[in-house]
Amino acid sequence: MIASVLPTISPGTLLAGGVTATAASLWLLLPRGQSGAAERTSRWLGTLLGLAALACFVATGHRLGGLGEEAVFLIVSLVAVISGAATVVTRSPVYSAIWFAMALAGVAGVLLVLGAQFLGVATIVVYAGAILVMFLFVLMLAAPAGLAPYDRVSNEPLLSAVAGAVLLGILSLSIGRLTAEPPLCCRMPSKTAAIAGNAAADPVPAASEAGVDLLIENHVARLGGELFGRHLLAVEVAGVLLLVALIGSIAIVSRAASADGTVAPARRAVP
Amino acid sequence: MNALLPSLPTIVALVKIGLLVGGLMTAAAYLVLVERWMAAWVQDRKGPNRVGIPLTKIRLFGLGQPLADGLKIILKEDFTPRHVDKVLYTAAPVVILAASLAIFAAIPFGSSLPAIPALGLTGEEPLLVAPGLDVGVLWVFALSSIAVYGVLLGGWASNNKYGFLGGLRSSAQLVAYEIPLGLGLLGVVLAAGSLKLDTIMDAQASTGVWYAFAQPLGFLVFLVASFAEAARLPFDLPEAEQELVGGYHTEYSGIKLLLFLVAEFLHMVTAAFLIVIMFLGGWHLWGVTGAGPVETWLVAFIRFAVLSAKILGVILFFMLVRWSWPRFRFDQLMNLAWKVMLPLGIANLVTVAAVEEFRPQLVAALGEGWAKTAAIAIPWGVFFVGWIAAGIFTPSGTDNTPIRTHGPLDAEHALGAKHALGGSKRELVEV
Numbered sequence: 001m002i003a004s005v006l007p008t009i010s011p012g013t014l015l016a017g018g019v020t021a022t023a024a025s026l027w028l029l030l031p032r033g034q035s036g037a038a039e040r041t042s043r044w045l046g047t048l049l050g051l052a053a054l055a056c057f058v059a060t061g062h063r064l065g066g067l068g069e070e071a072v073f074l075i076v077s078l079v080a081v082i083s084g085a086a087t088v089v090t091r092s093p094v095y096s097a098i099w100f101a102m103a104l105a106g107v108a109g110v111l112l113v114l115g116a117q118f119l120g121v122a123t124i125v126v127y128a129g130a131i132l133v134m135f136l137f138v139l140m141l142a143a144p145a146g147l148a149p150y151d152r153v154s155n156e157p158l159l160s161a162v163a164g165a166v167l168l169g170i171l172s173l174s175i176g177r178l179t180a181e182p183p184l185c186c187r188m189p190s191k192t193a194a195i196a197g198n199a200a201a202d203p204v205p206a207a208s209e210a211g212v213d214l215l216i217e218n219h220v221a222r223l224g225g226e227l228f229g230r231h232l233l234a235v236e237v238a239g240v241l242l243l244v245a246l247i248g249s250i251a252i253v254s255r256a257a258s259a260d261g262t263v264a265p266a267r268r269a270v271p
Numbered sequence: 272m273n274a275l276l277p278s279l280p281t282i283v284a285l286v287k288i289g290l291l292v293g294g295l296m297t298a299a300a301y302l303v304l305v306e307r308w309m310a311a312w313v314q315d316r317k318g319p320n321r322v323g324i325p326l327t328k329i330r331l332f333g334l335g336q337p338l339a340d341g342l343k344i345i346l347k348e349d350f351t352p353r354h355v356d357k358v359l360y361t362a363a364p365v366v367i368l369a370a371s372l373a374i375f376a377a378i379p380f381g382s383s384l385p386a387i388p389a390l391g392l393t394g395e396e397p398l399l400v401a402p403g404l405d406v407g408v409l410w411v412f413a414l415s416s417i418a419v420y421g422v423l424l425g426g427w428a429s430n431n432k433y434g435f436l437g438g439l440r441s442s443a444q445l446v447a448y449e450i451p452l453g454l455g456l457l458g459v460v461l462a463a464g465s466l467k468l469d470t471i472m473d474a475q476a477s478t479g480v481w482y483a484f485a486q487p488l489g490f491l492v493f494l495v496a497s498f499a500e501a502a503r504l505p506f507d508l509p510e511a512e513q514e515l516v517g518g519y520h521t522e523y524s525g526i527k528l529l530l531f532l533v534a535e536f537l538h539m540v541t542a543a544f545l546i547v548i549m550f551l552g553g554w555h556l557w558g559v560t561g562a563g564p565v566e567t568w569l570v571a572f573i574r575f576a577v578l579s580a581k582i583l584g585v586i587l588f589f590m591l592v593r594w595s596w597p598r599f600r601f602d603q604l605m606n607l608a609w610k611v612m613l614p615l616g617i618a619n620l621v622t623v624a625a626v627e628e629f630r631p632q633l634v635a636a637l638g639e640g641w642a643k644t645a646a647i648a649i650p651w652g653v654f655f656v657g658w659i660a661a662g663i664f665t666p667s668g669t670d671n672t673p674i675r676t677h678g679p680l681d682a683e684h685a686l687g688a689k690h691a692l693g694g695s696k697r698e699l700v701e702v
Contacts (some may be wrong), residue, residue, distance in 0.1 A: 020623050094359075098420075098424070101277070101420065114491025116407055117404065117405050117406045121406045121410055122409065124413035124414075124416070124417065125409060125412055125413045125416060128413075128416070128417060129412075129417065129419070129449075130416065130446065130449075133419050133420070133423065133442055133446060134446075136420075136423055137423075137439070137442060138437075140439070219405060220405050220466055221464075
């Protein structure tokens with residue numbers, strides 16, 4: 001039934017409708033400091049509009065491979081998108097952080113489905129495992145007694161909603177133009193082929209071969225070869241940058257402490 | 272219609288998941304019994320030895336105890352206090368148990384099974400749920416860092432200061448010890464040249480040199496860090512009974528408490544699996560298991576038994592340490608992580624990298640046999656040097672003088688003293 005209706009609407013109309021619905025739903029969902037009943041109404045409306053926008057975006061997308069793949073992809077990407085929206089519109093900072101973690105888990109799932117295992121797992125290790133735990137740590141320590149006033153109302157709800165939706169629209173438009181053929185996930189190798197190919201695969205692939213097909217087995221070694229071969233300088237510069245940031249933060253802390261002698265050895269470590 | 276039926280790999284994976292989860296849950300229940308026996312043995316008492324077959328008088332050395340305990344805790348009232356954040360309070364135990372079970376997707380629980388043509392399995396069937404996962408070690412690392420959420424959220428959602436303190440302590444400890452844990456892992460990954468745990472075991476089996484012998488410093492760092500990650504004594508600060516009642520699960524009861532306790536136990540089991548797989552040779556034992564592919568069911572069974580026996584041995588070691596060591600204080604814990612384990616881990620990584628890089632030159636200069644000896648002797652030299660350096664530069668005695676904190680009142684006090692004594696006081700404060 002849906003399939004019979006859909007071809008009558010052009011993809012451009014669908015995308016424009018999706019962007020508009022996204023902007024309206026985000027604006028309705030963002031906390032704007034209204035009273036109870038009005039807020040509840042706008043939340044309901046916003047959720048409904050958000051679902052409509054999701055449907056529009058899904059309808060413009062490509063068909064994927066098999067039924068199972070498509071179901072898994074749909075589930076993880078829905079988790080990512082809905083959690084991303086919830087991160088923005090939730091009132092409590094701790095819940096926002098949790099939704100952000102869910103969004104990251106969804107993105108990691110999408111990457112795993114598409115065959116980028118290293119990126120997917122690294123997303124969880126770096127973001128969800130380290131950075132977000134630090135966020136949570138600070139949030140829990142900073143606001144133990146309820147929400148601060150500046151957490152309850154969002155600044156510029158209209159502008160931010162429109163900007164986010166327009167960005168989303170432009171991105172999906174450009175992706176739609178880039179991929180005239182079906183996306184990568186359709187070409188995912190089946191599991192048995194993956195196992196068999198893995199046993200026979202060359203343990204140390206050459207760096208120059210990488211980038212031809214990222215979905216091949218042993219892609220961690222290939223990724224390493226690529227990173228430390230062609231992009232060695234960028235990796236080293238990023239490492240030095242992080243080291244400088246680390247030293248800088250230590251310098252700032254110690255200077256702030258020694259500027260006035262009152263807070264100097266606040267946390268003297270006991271050996 | 273045919274597309275809806277699960278394919279053979281899916282069925283095989285489901286069977287493996289079922290076996291693994293069932294085995295782990297049973298093992299966790301019976302390991303609790305073993306732990307209580309161990310405690311009783313150390314404390315010179317009898318321990319649980321009464322519960323046997325229900326409705327009879329047969330005692331069976333207390334082997335019915337886990338069933339009785341489980342039944343009791345499941346049937347207990349699942350009480351939710353009114354002051355908690357209900358959503359996160361319910362989600363926390365689920366998150367921690369799910370994460371600690373999902374870890375086992377990448378952990379092999381044996382070598383592999385020979386081909387079973389009757390079922391359509393023509394190749395060797397690896398005893399691993401996700402054999403296609405190329406990033407096994409990172410998967411384990413990622414999910415063990417997800418388990419932090421359970422602890423942190425449980426502590427925060429309880430809305431209880433003891434719970435919150437336990438959650439904070441725990442997250443700080445787990446994040447701090449992830450670094451030495453990662454450094455220990457990296458040495459092994461570097462030597463084996465793969466992130467897959469089954470490949471790491473194969474590498475140890477084919478050379479016959481377990482990584483505990485080739486990288487003693489890495490083994491030490493990984494062992495200590497995995498004790499801390501599993502929050503076992505001497506690192507059980509997140510739930511120090513004497514200070515925090517129960518730590519992050521103070522407000523939990525019934526089945527939710529059970530989920531927390533099982534997850535905690537599974538962390539220890541995971542740590543034992545990783546220690547055995549990465550450093551103690553996995554299923555390999557010289558002269559017993561062989562190193563090649565699995566041809567008969569006997570070999571498959573022997574390898575499984577060797578792996579299980581090693582894991583049980585490591586778990587018994589965990590339990591023995593629990594009754595042998597006092598708990599660290601929090602500053603000692605952090606000092607150990609950042610000032611001892613981190614430099615030792617880096618020293619190990621540099622040594623392993625150097626040995627692996629210059630192995631061809633070593634072989635060319637010394638010949639095959641002597642190069643092998645040197646590749647083991649150099650890490651042992653670094654191990655002893657590191658040990659001595661750690662002993663000299665980190666005083667082992669405890670300093671119990673109170674830590675001078677500087678609140679607002681202290682600042683005024685110091686200011687007054689500074690005026691009274693001239694500039695000399697300032698230097699004293701900054702010591």
